[in-house]
Amino acid sequence: xxxxxxxxxxxxxVIIATDRARRPTDFTRERVVPxxxxxxxxxPGHEKNTPPEIMAYRGSGGPNEPGxxxxxxxxxxxxxxxxxxxxxxxxxxxxxMNGVGAHxxxxxxxxxxxxxxxxxxxxxxxxxFAFRDRIVDLQKDPRLRYVMAFKNxxxxxxxxxxxxxxxxxxxxxxxNRVQEELDGSLRYFxxxxxxxxxxIMQQExxxxxxxxxxxxxxxxxxxxxxRFPFELWIVPRKHNSRYATTEAPVIHNLGWVMRTVLRKLxxxxxxxxxxxxxxxxxxxxxxxxxxxxxxxxxxxxxxLAGFEWGTGFYINPTPPEEAARFLRDIGLP
Amino acid sequence: xxxxxxxxxxxxxVIIATDRARRPTDFTRERVVPxxxxxxxxxPGHEKNTPPEIMAYRGSGGPNEPGxxxxxxxxxxxxxxxxxxxxxxxxxxxxxMNGVGAHxxxxxxxxxxxxxxxxxxxxxxxxxFAFRDRIVDLQKDPRLRYVMAFKNxxxxxxxxxxxxxxxxxxxxxxxNRVQEELDGSLRYFxxxxxxxxxxIMQQExxxxxxxxxxxxxxxxxxxxxxRFPFELWIVPRKHNSRYATTEAPVIHNLGWVMRTVLRKLxxxxxxxxxxxxxxxxxxxxxxxxxxxxxxxxxxxxxxLAGFEWGTGFYINPTPPEEAARFLRDIGLP
Numbered sequence: 026x027x028x029x030x031x032x033x034x035x036x037x038x039v040i041i042a043t044d045r046a047r048r049p050t051d052f053t054r055e056r057v058v059p060x061x062x063x064x065x066x067x068x069p070g071h072e073k074n075t076p077p078e079i080m081a082y083r084g085s086g087g088p089n090e091p092g093x094x095x096x097x098x099x100x101x102x103x104x105x106x107x108x109x110x111x112x113x114x115x116x117x118x119x120x121x122m123n124g125v126g127a128h129x130x131x132x133x134x135x136x137x138x139x140x141x142x143x144x145x146x147x148x149x150x151x152x153x154f155a156f157r158d159r160i161v162d163l164q165k166d167p168r169l170r171y172v173m174a175f176k177n178x179x180x181x182x183x184x185x186x187x188x189x190x191x192x193x194x195x196x197x198x199x200x201n202r203v204q205e206e207l208d209g210s211l212r213y214f215x216x217x218x219x220x221x222x223x224x225i226m227q228q229e230x231x232x233x234x235x236x237x238x239x240x241x242x243x244x245x246x247x248x249x250x251x252r253f254p255f256e257l258w259i260v261p262r263k264h265n266s267r268y269a270t271t272e273a274p275v276i277h278n279l280g281w282v283m284r285t286v287l288r289k290l291x292x293x294x295x296x297x298x299x300x301x302x303x304x305x306x307x308x309x310x311x312x313x314x315x316x317x318x319x320x321x322x323x324x325x326x327x328x329l330a331g332f333e334w335g336t337g338f339y340i341n342p343t344p345p346e347e348a349a350r351f352l353r354d355i356g357l358p
Numbered sequence: 359x360x361x362x363x364x365x366x367x368x369x370x371x372v373i374i375a376t377d378r379a380r381r382p383t384d385f386t387r388e389r390v391v392p393x394x395x396x397x398x399x400x401x402p403g404h405e406k407n408t409p410p411e412i413m414a415y416r417g418s419g420g421p422n423e424p425g426x427x428x429x430x431x432x433x434x435x436x437x438x439x440x441x442x443x444x445x446x447x448x449x450x451x452x453x454x455m456n457g458v459g460a461h462x463x464x465x466x467x468x469x470x471x472x473x474x475x476x477x478x479x480x481x482x483x484x485x486x487f488a489f490r491d492r493i494v495d496l497q498k499d500p501r502l503r504y505v506m507a508f509k510n511x512x513x514x515x516x517x518x519x520x521x522x523x524x525x526x527x528x529x530x531x532x533x534n535r536v537q538e539e540l541d542g543s544l545r546y547f548x549x550x551x552x553x554x555x556x557x558i559m560q561q562e563x564x565x566x567x568x569x570x571x572x573x574x575x576x577x578x579x580x581x582x583x584x585r586f587p588f589e590l591w592i593v594p595r596k597h598n599s600r601y602a603t604t605e606a607p608v609i610h611n612l613g614w615v616m617r618t619v620l621r622k623l624x625x626x627x628x629x630x631x632x633x634x635x636x637x638x639x640x641x642x643x644x645x646x647x648x649x650x651x652x653x654x655x656x657x658x659x660x661x662l663a664g665f666e667w668g669t670g671f672y673i674n675p676t677p678p679e680e681a682a683r684f685l686r687d688i689g690l691p
Contacts, residue, residue, distance in 0.1 A: 027438055027457030029531065037534045040437050040457050104373050104673045106359055117561045118554070119582045124360030124373050173669055198362065198371045202670035205534075221451070228450045249452045302669070336506055336635070337535035340437045 032250035057179035067188035103128035127195040142287035150280025179298025214315035222317030247345030254343035266313035268305035298325040365583035390512035400521035436461035460528040475620035483613025512631025547648030555650030580678030587676035592653040599646035601638035
């Protein structure tokens with residue numbers, strides 16, 4: 026009998042197929058293997074082919090010169106613009122404002138061919154330090170309400186360039202799904218006076234069923250009502266609603282955790298495309314007792330069928346318990 | 359400057375790119391052209407290769423024999439099962455129930471090679487009569503709370519078989535996005551004492567900017583905060599929350615309207631894959647003053663990027679006004 030499970034945070038229902046559970050080898054996917062290319066605008070020596078950099082971590086050289094290990098540049102085709110007023114307006118019963126915001130690209134490494142999973146631990150941690158540095162800077166702008174920090178890996182996951190990179194989009198509004206999480210976790214807090222994410226971690230540690238691995242700072246788990254096969258969450262043990270206030274030792278550890286997650290996925294699913302996104306509280310609000318930042322990682326293995334975008338209702342052919350067990354058993358050198 | 363627009367029903371924000379608006383020819387997509395195949399389980403003569411039919415429209419023959427023009431069968435690999443109790447349970451802070459429900463396939467025509475857009479008007483109307491007949495039957499089951507009626511056209515849109523077909527999934531819960539629409543339209547109703555869909559139609563008829571065409575019974579429009587390029591809504595002019603109570607003349611007209619929409623999309627976008635879904639009120643509730651059933655159609659032209667599934671926040675590269683104008687100007691023989 027299939028299982029209908031409710032996500033305790035959003036109230037979203039998911040069908041978990043139990044009868045014909047699909048294992049990693051049952052999925053067809055596009056293996057992400059970089060081809061290389063002489064004309065990559067993100068490769069060292071081509072710094073003039075991107076807009077001027079916003080910041081960089083570098084051992085040598087000046088701005089927009091080689092010598093960097095990580096580089097942040099404005100997106101050349103930004104979805105939003107930094108300049109201008111919001112100019113909020115009604116148009117009859119509709120509401121609109123100017124698309125004010127920021128759209129930045131984090132070039133994760135000078136090396137075109139090495140994926141995030143294959144980079145040294147410190148390089149992966151640097152990506153998370155760069156996310157933090159940029160959010161700390163962007164939140165000074167009172168027009169901005171939310172920063173989405175995410176990575177698309179592979180063309181099937183939406184990456185248009187293969188050189189390893191992540192993105193930031195800073196918005197003057199809070200996206201719907203984030204608001205839904207905030208509302209759901211607030212409802213729980215009003216009822217129990219505890220953070221739902223903290224409670225989830227406590228319960229998961231008791232059953233161990235959906236935990237992939239843990240460190241002093243993080244739990245990696247397959248969520249109870251996972252929407253997608255091998256969906257994983259990286260949750261910090263210590264309560265904190267705002268990613269931007271995460272302390273350096275925790276971010277160092279996050280580098281190791283993320284790299285370990287990606288290496289396990291690479292081994293289990295043969296270098297799958299994936300999306301990763303940091304879920305964090307909105308800007309311009311203080312620390313929240315009811316919300317808890319975390320990272321969600323979703324290998325791109327299945328096509329979304331029609332009713333899923335239309336209804337927010339998902340069918341997941343791989344129970345999270347099986348995904349967690351499979352990934353737990355993956356040994357890494 | 360990009361436009362940030364708020365969907366008046368759900369509160370969802372969408373970036374509408376205005377500077378480099380993308381026209382139909384700017385999109386790459388998989389043209390949906392049936393290849394044919396001797397072993398199709400949906401073709402006449404192969405009735406034994408599907409589970410026994412639930413209903414059929416037929417000119418001759420008995421159940422599970424050729425002679426039908428439309429046939430409804432259980433999905434051979436159903437996401438949900440008809441038998442059994444819901445057996446609702448808590449598991450610590452989690453909630454689950456048995457995956458009780460129905461998953462049915464509507465085979466739209468005996469003809470493998472003819473797409474819905476190419477079928478006679480009456481055949482398209484028959485699909486909508488079949489949706490109505492099945493919902494009327496399924497809503498007798500008190501365990502069921504919602505029926506999702508949808509079509510995936512083409513592999514890129516999630517169709518696993520090419521013979522023209524649609525699907526129904528009957529659920530014991532109301533999906534999140536549907537609840538979000540219900541909640542949003544209720545909020546509007548509480549404020550204005552009018553249906554928001556009726557108000558939207560009135561405003562759209564005044565500006566005409568986003569209307570593709572209209573009939574006595576329907577408005578076809580590109581929604582103000584369209585998430586996807588060439589997203590279209592078919593909205594009945596007369597207020598009605600429940601698709602299953604739609605009267606025969608209106609459904610006949612819906613056949614013509616749907617066929618016209620699909621033929622315009624086929625011409626504009628070269629036979630694109632698409633998803634279509636009927637949005638209707640939950641089962642087991644009376645008529646709702648604040649909700650209004652409608653059909654949403656989304657050509658599958660862009661890949662969803664990482665942040666879109668994670669945040670419910672969309673970037674649409676084609677303003678709905680341009681999509682509507684383009685489709686208005688498409689002449690059909």
